[in-house]
Amino acid sequence: MKMLLYSKIFGKGNDFVILHGLFGNGNNWISFAKKIAKNFQVHLLDIRNHGYSFFTDEMDLDLMSKDLLNYINYHKLKNPILLGHSLGGKILMHFSMQFPFFTKKLIIVDIAPKLYKKNNQKELISILNKVNFNVIKTRNELSCFLKTHIKDIKIIEFFSKNVEKQKNGKLCFRFFLSGIEKNYDNFMFQNMKNKIYNGSVLFIRGEKSDYISLNDFSSIKKFFPKAIIKTIKNASHWVHIDNPKDFYNIIHGTVLQE
Numbered sequence: 001m002k003m004l005l006y007s008k009i010f011g012k013g014n015d016f017v018i019l020h021g022l023f024g025n026g027n028n029w030i031s032f033a034k035k036i037a038k039n040f041q042v043h044l045l046d047i048r049n050h051g052y053s054f055f056t057d058e059m060d061l062d063l064m065s066k067d068l069l070n071y072i073n074y075h076k077l078k079n080p081i082l083l084g085h086s087l088g089g090k091i092l093m094h095f096s097m098q099f100p101f102f103t104k105k106l107i108i109v110d111i112a113p114k115l116y117k118k119n120n121q122k123e124l125i126s127i128l129n130k131v132n133f134n135v136i137k138t139r140n141e142l143s144c145f146l147k148t149h150i151k152d153i154k155i156i157e158f159f160s161k162n163v164e165k166q167k168n169g170k171l172c173f174r175f176f177l178s179g180i181e182k183n184y185d186n187f188m189f190q191n192m193k194n195k196i197y198n199g200s201v202l203f204i205r206g207e208k209s210d211y212i213s214l215n216d217f218s219s220i221k222k223f224f225p226k227a228i229i230k231t232i233k234n235a236s237h238w239v240h241i242d243n244p245k246d247f248y249n250i251i252h253g254t255v256l257q258e
Contacts (some may be wrong), residue, residue: 012035
């Protein structure tokens with residue numbers, strides 16, 4: 001039996017599926033989901049090894065694309081709009097090359113079809129491996145520990161929110177760190193398929209983020225000829241959190257009203 005991704009579903013209407021980024025979960029997108037749930041049935045997914053979805057030692061873009069396909073088929077979604085942030089966007093780009101007829105529109109948030117050789121995520125994994133929940137009992141204690149290793153307060157807040165209490169009372173991360181670490185190179189450095197997706201795609205970048213630079217526009221157009229690229233002012237990588245108003249307005253104006 002195929003394992004099914006966990007999801008929270010809001011609203012009624014045409015289907016709108018959202019994939020979060022690395023170390024996150026569907027709850028990171030609840031505010032946006034509730035806003036568009038007036039006109040759509042919104043599916044907030046937890047990708048494998050994240051949130052309440054299944055944990056596994058295997059993880060790459062092929063498998064995660066098939067996870068999404070299995071979810072779409074199981075729920076009998078018809079031409080859904082698919083939105084993915086960061087790793088979620090990488091999954092959707094890969095998915096669109098493999099299964100181009102299963103989506104109506106793509107929204108890719110602050111990620112480009114390229115290899116990100118320079119990033120701090122492996123360093124973050126190393127720091128997270130040092131977290132000892134036998135000693136750290138509260139979110140506040142976790143924040144204090146992370147502050148000794150991480151300067152960015154947004155990252156500290158992000159990880160502090162992505163923990164929960166187990167039945168034994170101990171905190172745990174809401175992601176499978178071992179599975180992510182083991183497969184990091186498999187999904188982060190996996191090349192784009194040498195294909196072209198001719199469907200409708202909206203790329204959204206944060207003005208203060210370096211995930212999509214002006215130099216990346218040509219490679220985006222190479223893989224996605226019909227791509228529209230929009231920039232959100234006063235926003236870093238967490239575009240939907242830094243400037244939720246402009247983020248919603250751009251999606252509403254270019255996708256939701258069509």
